[in-house]
Amino acid sequence: SNSITELLGALCDRSLSGVSWKRLSLGGASREAFRRTLRKRAYGALLSKLFQDSSFKPNSTANALANTPAHNKMLMISFDLRVSGCTEAAERLEVLLAQLHEVALSSGLAELDSVLELLVQLAGSVPPPAVSF
Amino acid sequence: MASAANTNMNAVRETMDVLLEISRLLNTGLDMESLSICVRLCEQGINPEALSSVIKELRRASDSLKVSENSTSQG
Numbered sequence: 001s002n003s004i005t006e007l008l009g010a011l012c013d014r015s016l017s018g019v020s021w022k023r024l025s026l027g028g029a030s031r032e033a034f035r036r037t038l039r040k041r042a043y044g045a046l047l048s049k050l051f052q053d054s055s056f057k058p059n060s061t062a063n064a065l066a067n068t069p070a071h072n073k074m075l076m077i078s079f080d081l082r083v084s085g086c087t088e089a090a091e092r093l094e095v096l097l098a099q100l101h102e103v104a105l106s107s108g109l110a111e112l113d114s115v116l117e118l119l120v121q122l123a124g125s126v127p128p129p130a131v132s133f
Numbered sequence: 134m135a136s137a138a139n140t141n142m143n144a145v146r147e148t149m150d151v152l153l154e155i156s157r158l159l160n161t162g163l164d165m166e167s168l169s170i171c172v173r174l175c176e177q178g179i180n181p182e183a184l185s186s187v188i189k190e191l192r193r194a195s196d197s198l199k200v201s202e203n204s205t206s207q208g
Contacts, residue, residue, distance in 0.1 A: 012191060038191060111178075117181035119159055
């Protein structure tokens with residue numbers, strides 16, 4: 001499945017993993033109805049961003065940041081990690097970035113910058129994993 | 134021919150492994166399956182900022198569903 005519609009559907013389904021429909025059906029929730037709602041919300045988010053892109057005029061700082069290549073944004077994150085004392089994570093990130101550019105060449109991935117930009121956009125969107133002692 | 138395909142498959146797998154480790158370091162919340170779908174959507178030309186909005190919206194929706202799941206199980 002490689003069409004945008006199918007891939008978005010797969011992403012919606014993925015976000016429902018771990019939900020107990022048996023329990024929810026007791027409260028009157030239907031899996032199909034929720035899948036439809038989820039798809040509507042996904043397309044709503046996608047389209048609102050597209051329309052915002054055409055009308056939104058960012059200021060010069062936001063514009064400069066928007067035009068910064070994703071790889072450089074990753075290096076900025078690495079710098080922030082170092083400043084906040086996470087040297088090991090910063091170093092690992094830089095090693096992985098170098099490794100990525102080597103392996104991605106032979107993998108045929110054409111939109112590597114877009115994927116890196118997505119990761120930048122989602123950075124810190126979930127709490128870090130709990131440290132176990 | 135088969136060897137070239139194998140080399141490419143290995144490169145794709147290695148690229149995905151590196152991307153997943155970067156993703157985990159950055160706390161993006163993506164697992165391998167979601168990341169793989171996202172990579173394919175990016176390859177289809179979907180704007181990454183728009184895609185991140187979609188993912189955040191889907192998380193909000195599934196979180197609210199999980200809250201109602203808990204309230205159903207408690208009620």
